[in-house]
Amino acid sequence: MGWNSRIFYGQKFGVSEVISTIMLNYIMLELQNFLLNGPLKDPASQNTQSPRVFEGARLPLLFANITRQNLNFGFIIANFLTIGIFFFFKYFKKRI
Numbered sequence: 001m002g003w004n005s006r007i008f009y010g011q012k013f014g015v016s017e018v019i020s021t022i023m024l025n026y027i028m029l030e031l032q033n034f035l036l037n038g039p040l041k042d043p044a045s046q047n048t049q050s051p052r053v054f055e056g057a058r059l060p061l062l063f064a065n066i067t068r069q070n071l072n073f074g075f076i077i078a079n080f081l082t083i084g085i086f087f088f089f090k091y092f093k094k095r096i
Helices: 005-013 017-037 074-091
Strands: none
């Protein structure tokens, strides 16, 4: 969200990308703190954390009994999306 706007500021106003990235990092940090201490805060906890995800909304774990790791199905989804985006940009180039 905020990191894409650094390109806008660089092209529109001539602002350095390094400086705008550093400044936008602080803005995003404060936005995250606001959300975790405000609307997304878990009312049952005194710590700064969001509520737990419902059990029915969680992705299934992969090889949980064998490896004892919390690797879920999102790993496979991310890999397929990465490969798909690679082929999309490889074969659907914009020709000028």
